[in-house]
Amino acid sequence: MTPSSIFMFIILLASIAFIVVHQRSLAISKNKRQKLHSLPRHYGYFAATCALLPGIFVLAIWLVFSSSTLDGIIINQLSTHMTIETDVQAQLLINRVKMVMDTATQLETDPNVIAAASEYLRLEGMGRYATLFFALGLGCLGMGYAYLKTGVEFRARNKFEKILMIILAFCSGIAIFTTLGIVLSLLFESIRFFKEVPLYDFLTGLQWSPQTALRGDQVASSGSFGAVPLFAGTLMISLIAMTVAVPVGLLAAIYMTQYASKRLRKITKPILEILAGVPTVVYGFFAALVIAPAFKDFGDLIGLPIDSHSALAAGFVMGIMIIPFISSLSDDAITAVPQSLKDGSMALGATKSETIKKVIIPAALPGIIGAILLAVSRAIGETMIVVMAAGMQANLTANPMESVTTVTVQIVKLLTGDQEFDSAKTLSAFALGLVLFVATLFLNILAQRTVRKYREAYD
Amino acid sequence: MNALNPTEVKNMLDLEKNTKMTVEGLNVFYGDTHAVKDVSLNLRKDEVTALIGPSGCGKSTFLRCLNRMNDTVDSCRVEGMIKLDGQNIYDKNIDVVQLRARVGMVFQKPNPFPKSIYDNVAYGPRIHGLAETSADLDEIVATSLEKAGLWVEVKDRLESSGTSLSGGQQQRLCIARAIAVSPEVILMDEPCSALDPIATAKVEQLIETLRGKYAIAIVTHSMQQAARISQKTAFFHMGTLIEQGETSAIFTAPAEEKTRDYITGRFG
Amino acid sequence: MNALNPTEVKNMLDLEKNTKMTVEGLNVFYGDTHAVKDVSLNLRKDEVTALIGPSGCGKSTFLRCLNRMNDTVDSCRVEGMIKLDGQNIYDKNIDVVQLRARVGMVFQKPNPFPKSIYDNVAYGPRIHGLAETSADLDEIVATSLEKAGLWVEVKDRLESSGTSLSGGQQQRLCIARAIAVSPEVILMDEPCSALDPIATAKVEQLIETLRGKYAIAIVTHSMQQAARISQKTAFFHMGTLIEQGETSAIFTAPAEEKTRDYITGRFG
Amino acid sequence: QTRDQIRIVGSSTVFPFATAVAEEFGRSGSFKTPIVESTGSGGGLKLFCSGVGLSHPDITNASRRIKSTEVALCAKNGVTDVTEVKIGFDGIVLANAKGAHQFKLSLKDIYLALAKEVPAPGTQGGTSNLIANPYITWDQINAELPNVKIKVMGPPPTSGTRDAFNELAIEAGCKAFAGNAALKKSDKALYKQKCRSIREDGAYVEEGENDNLIVQKLQADTDVLGVFGFSFLDQNSDSVQGSLIAKKGTDFKEPTFENISSGAYPVSRSLFFYVKKKHVGVVPGIAEYLAAFTNEDAWGDEGYLTDRGLIPLPESERRVIAKNTKMLVNLSLK
Amino acid sequence: MNIDRDLKPTDWTDPKIVARIKSRYNKERRFKIYGFSAMAAASIFLFVLIGTIGANGISGLFQTYIKLDVTFEQSRFNNISQSASNEEITSAVQTASYRTLLRNAVYAKFPDVKNRRDKRRLAALISPGARTKLKEYVQDNPSVIGTTQTLWLLASDDIDQLQKGAIDAAKPESDRRVKDIELTWVAQLEKEKAIQIQFHKDFFTNGDSRDPENVGILGAVMGTIFTLTVTLLLAFPVGLFAAIYLEEFAPQNKFTDFIEININNLAAVPSIVFGLLGLAVFLGTFNLPRSAPLVGGLTLALMTLPTIIISSRAAIKAVPPSIRDAAFGLGASRAQVVFHHVVPLAMPGILTGTIIGMAQALGETAPLLMIGMVAFIVDIPGSAMDAATALPVQVFIWANSPERLFIEKTSAAILILLLFLISMNAVAIWLRNKFEKQW
Ligand SMILES: Nc1ncnc2c1ncn2[C@@H]1O[C@H](COP(=O)(O)OP(=O)(O)OP(=O)(O)O)[C@@H](O)[C@H]1O
Ligand SMILES: Nc1ncnc2c1ncn2[C@@H]1O[C@H](COP(=O)(O)OP(=O)(O)OP(=O)(O)O)[C@@H](O)[C@H]1O
Ligand SMILES: [Mg+2]
Numbered sequence A: 001m002t003p004s005s006i007f008m009f010i011i012l013l014a015s016i017a018f019i020v021v022h023q024r025s026l027a028i029s030k031n032k033r034q035k036l037h038s039l040p041r042h043y044g045y046f047a048a049t050c051a052l053l054p055g056i057f058v059l060a061i062w063l064v065f066s067s068s069t070l071d072g073i074i075i076n077q078l079s080t081h082m083t084i085e086t087d088v089q090a091q092l093l094i095n096r097v098k099m100v101m102d103t104a105t106q107l108e109t110d111p112n113v114i115a116a117a118s119e120y121l122r123l124e125g126m127g128r129y130a131t132l133f134f135a136l137g138l139g140c141l142g143m144g145y146a147y148l149k150t151g152v153e154f155r156a157r158n159k160f161e162k163i164l165m166i167i168l169a170f171c172s173g174i175a176i177f178t179t180l181g182i183v184l185s186l187l188f189e190s191i192r193f194f195k196e197v198p199l200y201d202f203l204t205g206l207q208w209s210p211q212t213a214l215r216g217d218q219v220a221s222s223g224s225f226g227a228v229p230l231f232a233g234t235l236m237i238s239l240i241a242m243t244v245a246v247p248v249g250l251l252a253a254i255y256m257t258q259y260a261s262k263r264l265r266k267i268t269k270p271i272l273e274i275l276a277g278v279p280t281v282v283y284g285f286f287a288a289l290v291i292a293p294a295f296k297d298f299g300d301l302i303g304l305p306i307d308s309h310s311a312l313a314a315g316f317v318m319g320i321m322i323i324p325f326i327s328s329l330s331d332d333a334i335t336a337v338p339q340s341l342k343d344g345s346m347a348l349g350a351t352k353s354e355t356i357k358k359v360i361i362p363a364a365l366p367g368i369i370g371a372i373l374l375a376v377s378r379a380i381g382e383t384m385i386v387v388m389a390a391g392m393q394a395n396l397t398a399n400p401m402e403s404v405t406t407v408t409v410q411i412v413k414l415l416t417g418d419q420e421f422d423s424a425k426t427l428s429a430f431a432l433g434l435v436l437f438v439a440t441l442f443l444n445i446l447a448q449r450t451v452r453k454y455r456e457a458y459d
Numbered sequence B, C: 001m002n003a004l005n006p007t008e009v010k011n012m013l014d015l016e017k018n019t020k021m022t023v024e025g026l027n028v029f030y031g032d033t034h035a036v037k038d039v040s041l042n043l044r045k046d047e048v049t050a051l052i053g054p055s056g057c058g059k060s061t062f063l064r065c066l067n068r069m070n071d072t073v074d075s076c077r078v079e080g081m082i083k084l085d086g087q088n089i090y091d092k093n094i095d096v097v098q099l100r101a102r103v104g105m106v107f108q109k110p111n112p113f114p115k116s117i118y119d120n121v122a123y124g125p126r127i128h129g130l131a132e133t134s135a136d137l138d139e140i141v142a143t144s145l146e147k148a149g150l151w152v153e154v155k156d157r158l159e160s161s162g163t164s165l166s167g168g169q170q171q172r173l174c175i176a177r178a179i180a181v182s183p184e185v186i187l188m189d190e191p192c193s194a195l196d197p198i199a200t201a202k203v204e205q206l207i208e209t210l211r212g213k214y215a216i217a218i219v220t221h222s223m224q225q226a227a228r229i230s231q232k233t234a235f236f237h238m239g240t241l242i243e244q245g246e247t248s249a250i251f252t253a254p255a256e257e258k259t260r261d262y263i264t265g266r267f268g
Numbered sequence D: 001q002t003r004d005q006i007r008i009v010g011s012s013t014v015f016p017f018a019t020a021v022a023e024e025f026g027r028s029g030s031f032k033t034p035i036v037e038s039t040g041s042g043g044g045l046k047l048f049c050s051g052v053g054l055s056h057p058d059i060t061n062a063s064r065r066i067k068s069t070e071v072a073l074c075a076k077n078g079v080t081d082v083t084e085v086k087i088g089f090d091g092i093v094l095a096n097a098k099g100a101h102q103f104k105l106s107l108k109d110i111y112l113a114l115a116k117e118v119p120a121p122g123t124q125g126g127t128s129n130l131i132a133n134p135y136i137t138w139d140q141i142n143a144e145l146p147n148v149k150i151k152v153m154g155p156p157p158t159s160g161t162r163d164a165f166n167e168l169a170i171e172a173g174c175k176a177f178a179g180n181a182a183l184k185k186s187d188k189a190l191y192k193q194k195c196r197s198i199r200e201d202g203a204y205v206e207e208g209e210n211d212n213l214i215v216q217k218l219q220a221d222t223d224v225l226g227v228f229g230f231s232f233l234d235q236n237s238d239s240v241q242g243s244l245i246a247k248k249g250t251d252f253k254e255p256t257f258e259n260i261s262s263g264a265y266p267v268s269r270s271l272f273f274y275v276k277k278k279h280v281g282v283v284p285g286i287a288e289y290l291a292a293f294t295n296e297d298a299w300g301d302e303g304y305l306t307d308r309g310l311i312p313l314p315e316s317e318r319r320v321i322a323k324n325t326k327m328l329v330n331l332s333l334k
Numbered sequence E: 001m002n003i004d005r006d007l008k009p010t011d012w013t014d015p016k017i018v019a020r021i022k023s024r025y026n027k028e029r030r031f032k033i034y035g036f037s038a039m040a041a042a043s044i045f046l047f048v049l050i051g052t053i054g055a056n057g058i059s060g061l062f063q064t065y066i067k068l069d070v071t072f073e074q075s076r077f078n079n080i081s082q083s084a085s086n087e088e089i090t091s092a093v094q095t096a097s098y099r100t101l102l103r104n105a106v107y108a109k110f111p112d113v114k115n116r117r118d119k120r121r122l123a124a125l126i127s128p129g130a131r132t133k134l135k136e137y138v139q140d141n142p143s144v145i146g147t148t149q150t151l152w153l154l155a156s157d158d159i160d161q162l163q164k165g166a167i168d169a170a171k172p173e174s175d176r177r178v179k180d181i182e183l184t185w186v187a188q189l190e191k192e193k194a195i196q197i198q199f200h201k202d203f204f205t206n207g208d209s210r211d212p213e214n215v216g217i218l219g220a221v222m223g224t225i226f227t228l229t230v231t232l233l234l235a236f237p238v239g240l241f242a243a244i245y246l247e248e249f250a251p252q253n254k255f256t257d258f259i260e261i262n263i264n265n266l267a268a269v270p271s272i273v274f275g276l277l278g279l280a281v282f283l284g285t286f287n288l289p290r291s292a293p294l295v296g297g298l299t300l301a302l303m304t305l306p307t308i309i310i311s312s313r314a315a316i317k318a319v320p321p322s323i324r325d326a327a328f329g330l331g332a333s334r335a336q337v338v339f340h341h342v343v344p345l346a347m348p349g350i351l352t353g354t355i356i357g358m359a360q361a362l363g364e365t366a367p368l369l370m371i372g373m374v375a376f377i378v379d380i381p382g383s384a385m386d387a388a389t390a391l392p393v394q395v396f397i398w399a400n401s402p403e404r405l406f407i408e409k410t411s412a413a414i415l416i417l418l419l420f421l422i423s424m425n426a427v428a429i430w431l432r433n434k435f436e437k438q439w
């Protein structure tokens, strides 16, 4: 009796409930020669729901609480045979018990453990039957309720639809939970971080070197958490990316919407879509493998010292990544400009490019600006390209040929190296995440405002 | 062949002199749709010509051929001859930019640019380089707005956006914008259909004052309007020009059955 | 007070008996827009009532109140009393679903579901559980299509999509669909405005045959159409019911200046 | 949850060896292949010592010995029975790109180049004589070295390589000055602090814990020296070269397999891993994994780990350790 | 209305104006060229990207193999006889040292090599992965025990790189990883036609490995499949329901607005922040196992949810109101209108949005790094609870490995990833085109 078979039973009961109540409502409508409020199947649906929901609820409770309860019981029993002092010991014992249960391993020699394993199996089996019993029992009650309710007056469809609606509403509430989860998970850790490193120092410090000593006897760098070099690096790379992406993306969008023939559009649109679909880790690999060395070689050729992990290379590739993003959003903004404005300009004898430059672009400008803002927020949050192609070392510089690091790189670096949940080093990753979240949130809200404005202008 | 008498000749010459645009055997296709079928029609400098007919009969299409606005529709193919002052406008060496400046157009829905009123009117003169100095430009803008009967209403708010005006004002602004490049012909495609009765009346009045200075062609759905403002009327049906003539004649004694049915509301 | 004479009483009772819907002091608001202002009007079982008036005057809004279609518009607020067979349809314990089955509606643009012709017609009976067996359902579909004058044209292709029909056929399909739930009232909002003259004629003919079986209210832009098919006409202007009465009376001797102006094409 | 898969964390230096054994172990069939994460020695020990139980790793690799403080941390969290397995040697090399100048350095040179504070020129160190490191180019330290800016990329403090480097190179160089040596006797804590601190003015660049990246960056910038384990040099011998290092004077030794194994190369260290005894028999396969690691096929003179750059222990030592490992002898720090 | 002023008619033959028109046309042409170049540039980027990766990736699907005579001495298999029981055979096959078998085979091929160091080199010609193959081979054919078989065995990565030309034999010996003596061996093998580049199908069936020649993509593919399945099972129904609710049922109020703002913002929150969320919530609070596709799937589901909701809403919105009116007019309840008409009609759009969201999730790496899906994992995961990596993470891991051959392997993995992506996008485009003009 596995949880999934319990689930199947519950489903079965729900089906039965549907059939029974459906039949009953059919019978009622026949006997009384009176019209039911809802269709027979609505009564069926309602009954099925009444049978299903309590069953699912019981099963969920079992799934959530069973293992801790059973573990406790088994430990209790085992403690009569052996000394179990700590929770940890208990946990390890349970693992041994479960290994015996799952794999019937021959390695286990302790008879107590083997006995406990069979006991565990027995209890678990009992628990599952109890679950099944309660699930089906409550389900039957639900079905009975629905059965009794079935009648001419009862508005089964409305009731059923109401339940449906609650489920739908709950689903849309998940977005809120997610945001809440993000904010809370970032905030808690960040607050702990800011207890050690003052917020002001974090936001204005010019020195970033988070590698603090882990133990007392270790002599390491003193650790400083001034995030300005990270912000500067992030901004520089984003700026380079935008310098590549905005003109190319915008011009491409203009060409696609205003000049390209249908056939050309048919070819190029998928190209841009593929470009948009390429995972960023691939761009990162491409940057590290092709672009960065190429830039460096080019620098050597003309006598410019370009770092092998220059901001330029990372920014350039990020720019490529963002081109389709900008072009598709600008495309939308441009096509949203009503044809009548274009006609108005053309009818005055303006050439196409004059129309585009003087009428279409200004009219689409809010949308385009919104697109650019969204693209910036994307660039700021982009991770893999910079992890693979930008530097690791915080470096406060204005020279794009040097290597700089970004907020996201540092988050990855801090969290994939060491994992401990109390040092300032690890916590600083969450603080950086919070900064990132707030920054992109701000940009998004701004972008949405601008975009909404131009939508209003034409709707 | 009989000899012509002097008055007749004078009339014909007069006609010739006053004819601004001539259309001969015009056929227009959108892909496979034959939207305008073998239409011939003249526009005279001193008259307002109204184009009427049920929806989809090709009025707009016809109108948009006169300044080659149909060039912007990919699938559109135009056959036949359209002459502006005797020159075929579909000639290869005709400059579309110049043509459209000479043949202005006003659309069904007022479509001011989302710029200031001033910039709306100045747009045409600027792109064509019609004003040497900014004083010239001011002058052009003022005159155009005045001609469009909008000057008094907007002279104190030239900087506010064209879209902030009311519908009727917007339509007159569009007319001013067309006038600003000193066109010779003005085409109007249902210029009043999006306006309320009062604004409609103002625009009709404006058309009346413009008559004589520009050759005007106007598409309208309202027979009443056609009767009020036009001197010539052309009735289209399913792409064909069924009948044309003096407005008064068409509305009182149409030659064709279809025309009569239409203007008495039998169909459409 | 004078005593009523028997014929008068009989007439009044007759009137009472034949009145299907009564509207009293109806006011409708969309947010701040007051779209329908204090309108009172009766629909009779044995008549076609035409609602005319210039665009935006509130005809559609009025019509959509009669089967509470306006409930689907969030911003819409309805005040006043609408009774169907003496029962207020805006009453709390009225079931909208049932109401809409009793008061059917046909829209301006034919809107068949993108399903088969059969399913289009069968949809209403299915959701209301009107047919016990599939033979019943077949019967309902066939009868409805026949009543809508479409049976002959589609009986061999009931499985093809409703959208594959011509515009006129689609509109008649929509009427059949409405009939299939055996409504008592049918509301039509410019049912012919998207149709060509021939299709229009067919639909008008159909309305003629339906008259007497259903109370019918029809919104139309064409005065000719109103004159052709309706027995009562109501003229709306800017949300107000200006005038109502026998169609023949309204079109020959309107009591109000506005009505006269409108039907003679002075505005609109 | 139950766990039927060994979880290993720890040093990036030991990572290639641990993964190689893990893969072999998985290949041999009866158990799942262990999951190995590279977290650095310090981070690994911290995770390892954070508790007993299935959410904590079973084994941690370290490129240095566990410290008494770490043992204490372990004990505090109930991780009391730990078995230490020494697996071999690794040399720490200072390397730069092939084709650039090959450095010959004494430990003293390294100390002078990289310590936070160094004795003022002409003095023998001691607290009073220590000044902030003034050297900018190598030839300022030693005229025989090239006139190249001092720039060294090395691992961060979490790495065992860094610990060992501090101890074996910097501290050893530091001790060479009489004043500093005297300090050791008078104030041990201060001595440690002075002799093991690395400069933070940009000459020493911390480069994450992934040694591979350093190798790549050296190729890109030929003026830079990198600090990493011998196995990485061995893997990348076609693109980087190790500097010669002398314990004293000019007795320069190249970092080679033989020199490290024999102890002639001064900056070499032992590699370890640590096993949580309480997990043995709970998580299946730990004992077998240990056996696989301490098998001659793996860590022997001709074992496959030598192909990956591990420098084996002397055979006699191996025999003892293998035996102890089998018996899960408790760690004792002496 | 008074019109006393008149505009002066434009003289279109004025040379100034003629010149101006000419220059305007030139500008027009230039502008068009800019636009075209921008589009061409974007296309060129794509081709360079795919070209570079494709060139490397294709060769990553091939490996060098060496032909050797392997003697399966009975003594190495516990001296079992032909008549041994199945269990005996299995255990003998299980415990035999294939390493020694292989070694002896290579030594036999080059009997002249005596030096210890060279012998080690010799043994290193063959990849350790060959052992697994050999074992499987014996498992499948126990009858070979006691015989000598000629087999093609996987060569090590250095030899492979040499054969593929990535190692330049002309360089001085100290500058290359393959030494002179190995070159002579390879030359001899070549003469005997005993070395060959073959299609390496193990790449599709192996898990990760330390040896680049031996790595396979299956572990990552399975990890991705489990992850995406979890994502899809969660994100699709929840996203669809949320979209339906917001578009069709939600009252217009502050709360709904708040949900909407939330969704729009979530759509643009950097993916790494979702990784932090997963780390803190799923690993930290719910104590779900590290590195598990379940956690990855949950995290990615939260990440793709906004995409799915937004595109589903757009699709639902695009269903013409006339359809809704028709159904309402017949007396359908709101739920009936939605589930009978609106959702089926919007389904192509919803599916398109879902596929695009899933494609996004497929390519996502950063959040997975945060929840420990970056580790050395050899075993092919068998469920969503087993430790696993995913395709893009595997790309990241391999891209950061020093061995040369990993560049090819990374590229090959990327090709597979792109294949998945492009086919998903193609389905989305097809769906969109097929159902675009329905009404
Ligand atoms: N861009 C186009 N592509 C294809 N067909 C078109 C296009 N524009 C118009 N048509 C078709 O050409 C025919 C004539 O259209 P046109 O717009 O000229 O009619 P109209 O008389 O202006 O109608 P209305 O009174 O509705 O404006 C119609 O059948 C229409 O469908
Ligand atoms: N959903 C809505 N929200 C807000 N205002 C509306 C809405 N629907 C209609 N209105 C407004 O209510 C008024 C009456 O509109 P209604 O559609 O009833 O006019 P109508 O007489 O049917 O016009 P037409 O002949 O163009 O169909 C108009 O001013 C219109 O702008
Ligand atoms: Mg038109």
Ligand SMILES: [Mg+2]
Pocket: C059, C060, C061, C189
């Ligand atoms: Mg209406």
